[in-house]
Structure formats: structure tokens, C-alpha cells
Amino acid sequence: MFALSYYHVRLALLAIFLFAYPTAPSWADSLSRMQISFLRATRSSINELQDQRQEVPTADREFQDFRAQIHVHTHLSHDSNATIEEILEAAKKCDTQVLLFSDHPAPEYDCFVDGYQGLQDGILMVPGAEQGGFLLFPKCSYRDAAYEGSQGLADLVLKDDGLVFLSHLEERLDWEIRGITGSEIYNTHADVMSERRFMASLRNPLLLMSLLPALQQYPQELFGAILDYPADYLQRWDQLCQTTPHTGVAANDSHHNQAIRAVVDAEGKLVIEDALGKQVATLDPEKIALIKTLTAKRQAGDVVLELDLDPYDRSFRHVSTHLLMRQLNQTEVWDALQSGRAYVGFEWLADPTGFWFEAQQEDQRWQMGSQVPFQSNTMPELQFSAVAPLPCLFKLIRDGQVVAEDRGRRFESEADQPGVYRLEAWLPIAGELKPWILSNPIYVRGR
Numbered sequence: 001m002f003a004l005s006y007y008h009v010r011l012a013l014l015a016i017f018l019f020a021y022p023t024a025p026s027w028a029d030s031l032s033r034m035q036i037s038f039l040r041a042t043r044s045s046i047n048e049l050q051d052q053r054q055e056v057p058t059a060d061r062e063f064q065d066f067r068a069q070i071h072v073h074t075h076l077s078h079d080s081n082a083t084i085e086e087i088l089e090a091a092k093k094c095d096t097q098v099l100l101f102s103d104h105p106a107p108e109y110d111c112f113v114d115g116y117q118g119l120q121d122g123i124l125m126v127p128g129a130e131q132g133g134f135l136l137f138p139k140c141s142y143r144d145a146a147y148e149g150s151q152g153l154a155d156l157v158l159k160d161d162g163l164v165f166l167s168h169l170e171e172r173l174d175w176e177i178r179g180i181t182g183s184e185i186y187n188t189h190a191d192v193m194s195e196r197r198f199m200a201s202l203r204n205p206l207l208l209m210s211l212l213p214a215l216q217q218y219p220q221e222l223f224g225a226i227l228d229y230p231a232d233y234l235q236r237w238d239q240l241c242q243t244t245p246h247t248g249v250a251a252n253d254s255h256h257n258q259a260i261r262a263v264v265d266a267e268g269k270l271v272i273e274d275a276l277g278k279q280v281a282t283l284d285p286e287k288i289a290l291i292k293t294l295t296a297k298r299q300a301g302d303v304v305l306e307l308d309l310d311p312y313d314r315s316f317r318h319v320s321t322h323l324l325m326r327q328l329n330q331t332e333v334w335d336a337l338q339s340g341r342a343y344v345g346f347e348w349l350a351d352p353t354g355f356w357f358e359a360q361q362e363d364q365r366w367q368m369g370s371q372v373p374f375q376s377n378t379m380p381e382l383q384f385s386a387v388a389p390l391p392c393l394f395k396l397i398r399d400g401q402v403v404a405e406d407r408g409r410r411f412e413s414e415a416d417q418p419g420v421y422r423l424e425a426w427l428p429i430a431g432e433l434k435p436w437i438l439s440n441p442i443y444v445r446g447r
């Protein structure tokens with residue numbers, strides 16, 4: 001008789017782990033999603049959704065919906081060459097109204113004093129830094145102040161009413177920092193880095209060239225092919241919100257530094273340069289047949305290939321954080337982010353503007369981020385309701401678990417117990433369900 005031993009159980013668990021481990025299938029996914037046929041199907045799903053879009057009436061709302069890009073690098077960062085003009089131009093193209101910058105600190109500048117700030121062309125700019133595993137949006141310079149450890153840095157910025165968000169959760173272990181404003185719940189850079197096969201292809205000019213036709217025809221969809229549901233980020237965020245509210249934001253992590261140019265040099269070799277002009281490889285046509293075909297009849301200085309994967313407008317269209325504010329000014333940005341009146345939307349799938357999620361009881365209403373008292377045996381019961389500009393699959397999540405699902409433009413459900421409730425909206429895209437909207441929670445507290 002075959003008996004299941006401890007060894008067999010361990011073997012089975014290992015097999016389950018290997019099959020369930022997210023990176024393995026997602027390599028195949030991202031590159032297969034970059035096939036022209038898949039990108040074409042993606043575009044046609046997006047167009048069909050656009051035809052179904054109905055504006056959500058918002059005139060009677062206290063708060064209007066403003067599109068923000070958070071975690072944006074400028075030329076002040078060592079890994080970006082972008083001028084403020086380039087960034088503002090991209091923001092205008094994408095109807096972005098708020099830019100929150102996160103430059104890497106360096107001795108030659110002060111991220112608050114030298115960072116871009118104020119209103120320009122209808123776009124509100126907020127200076128900030130990416131430092132010590134945080135996004136920091138200070139209200140004054142803190143460059144010369146002393147601090148100790150992660151908590152010390154967070155406290156330094158918080159004490160003068162600055163905002164502090166956990167950043168790059170995949171890289172940090174100490175994510176339980178007291179008193180902070182919130183956390184990234186999606187990071188584009190982290191999503192790209194999880195695509196190992198795609199990342200390897202970025203270092204292989206021959207594989208890169210095979211992406212060129214897809215990039216020319218479907219640039220936004222190709223960028224979007226990296227999108228995976230940020231399960232790991234959301235799980236940690238759900239845990240953090242159990243103890244204290246954390247506003248969830250999307251990190252664009254825009255740099256415009258994923259580009260490749262192949263130029264013929266004086267000796268007829270093909271020089272591959274990255275977006276910052278650094279030479280990453282020199283390919284000898286005498287050694288690689290394909291390079292010989294590419295460089296044949298070319299002269300020194302000729303650009304044989306140019307692949308630009310992450311211009312700012314593409315990165316901004318990929319994902320945004322929508323802030324619910326009374327008007328466009330910094331006080332309102334602070335209020336929305338400190339009180340959790342915000343949601344994340346993957347714009348490239350569909351414009352989520354107008355999305356709303358609230359709790360109601362009798363004539364009382366609470367927006368996202370609110371703390372709501374839960375009283376058992378009270379009638380009428382506490383109700384959640386939501387509306388979106390497109391029919392979608394709504395998932396109501398309580399303390400990290402899906403507790404209700406429904407399809408449509410509207411969603412309604414009861415809160416039958418205390419918990420941290422948030423809503424997700426998903427869209428069918430080319431035969432897959434894709435996360436579209438991630439709301440901030442409503443915190444229903446028991447007595």
C-alpha cells in the first residue's frame with residue numbers, strides 16, 4: 001500500500017510552489033502578450049470598451065476627480081535626462097493635473113529647494129525625493145538635518161507636515177514604519193523587473209529588434225503588456241491597513257531611460273547606446289551575420305535602430321493616482337493623500353475618471369479613507385455603493401479577502417461586520433481579466 005510520507009508531502013508542496021510561483025508563468029505571459037496578434041486583440045478590446053463608456057455625473061459631488069502622477073523623476077535624478085518641458089508636455093497630453101516628483105538625492109541639489117514646484121500651465125508640481133525606501137514630499141528643506149534609520153527619516157519629514165509613502169515594497173523588509181501617510185500599491189518599475197525574460201531581451205539587440213514592429217504599431221499596449229495584478233504589494237498593504245490607515249498610491253517611477261539606439265561608428269561597427277547616451281555594446285558585423293546585413297551600405301553616424309520604450313506620456317497613461325479634491329491646490333493634494341481620498345487607475349485600459357466608492361447609512365455618507373463606526377443590529381444596515389464609467393467586474397475586499405463580486409456599472413453590498421473594505425474593478429481585455437481600478441479602503445471599525 002502506498003502511504004503518504006512526510007517526504008511525499010514536502011515533494012508535493014514543492015511542486016505546488018513551483019507551479020504557483022508567480023514569476024515562472026509571468027515570463028511567458030509578458031513576452032507572449034507582446035506578440036502582434038495579442039496586442040491587436042488588446043487594442044480591439046480597449047476600443048470596444050471606449051464605445052461603452054458613459055460619463056458618470058459628478059456635478060453634485062463635493063469632490064472632483066484630478067489625475068495625478070506620483071513618483072516621477074526629472075533630470076535632477078542621476079538616471080533621467082528629462083527636462084521639465086518634456087515632462088509637462090507629456091502631462092498635458094495625458095490630462096494630468098498633479099505631478100509629484102521623486103528625485104534621487106545628490107550632494108549638488110536640495111530636492112525641496114531646487115525641485116520643481118507650483119502651478120505651471122494648469123499643472124500643479126510638488127517637489128519630492130525617493131530616499132531610504134520612501135517617497136518623501138517635504139514642506140521644507142530637511143537636507144542638513146540629522147536622523148537615524150528609516151523611522152528617523154520618516155519622522156523628520158512628517159514633523160513639518162510632509163508626506164511619506166513606502167516605496168519599492170519588493171526591496172524592503174522594514175515596512176512597518178509608524179505615522180506615515182501611505183504606501184505604493186503598484187510600482188511600474190517593479191512590474192517590469194518581474195518580467196525576467198523581457199528584461200533579458202532588453203540586453204539582447206537581436207531580440208529587441210524583433211519588438212520593433214510591435215512597438216511601432218502598439219506602443220501603449222506593448223508597455224501595458226507588463227501589467228500584472230500587484231498581488232504582493234496589495235497583500236502587504238492590506239496587512240498595514242489592519243493596524244492603521246495607509247493611503248495607497250500608484251508609482252509611475254517614470255524616468256524615460258529605457259531606450260536603445262544603434263549607431264554605426266567610424267570602423268563600421270554597430271554601437272548600442274542606452275537612453276542616457278551610455279554605450280552598452282559594440283557589435284562587430286564581421287562576427288554577427290545579422291549585424292552585417294543591418295550595417296551594409298551604412299555610413300558612420302547612421303542610426304540603424306531606435307527603440308524608445310518609456311517616454312513620459314506612455315508611462316503616465318499606464319497608471320495614475322486619482323485624487324478627490326475640491327480644487328487644484330497643494331492644500332487639497334495634502335488633504336486627499338492624508339485622508340485616503342484617492343484611487344489607482346490603469347488608464348491605458350480605459351479612463352476611470354468618475355469612479356466613486358462610498359459607504360452610507362441613513363443620511364450619512366463616507367468616502368474612501370473614512371473611518372466608519374460599525375453598530376450591529378442597527379437598521380438600515382451600513383451599505384457600500386460604487387459607480388464606474390464602464391461595466392466591469394467589481395470585487396469587494398475585506399481584510400484582504402474577496403467577500404462580494406458583481407458585474408455592471410454600479411455595485412452595492414452590505415457591510416455585515418467591521419473590517420477594512422476596499423474595491424477593485426476588473427475589465428475583460430483580449431480574453432484575460434485585467435485589474436483596472438484599485439480603490440482606497442473604507443475602515444469600518446467595531447466598538
Ligand SMILES: [Zn+2]
Pocket residue numbers: 071073102130253
Ligand atoms: Zn524611482
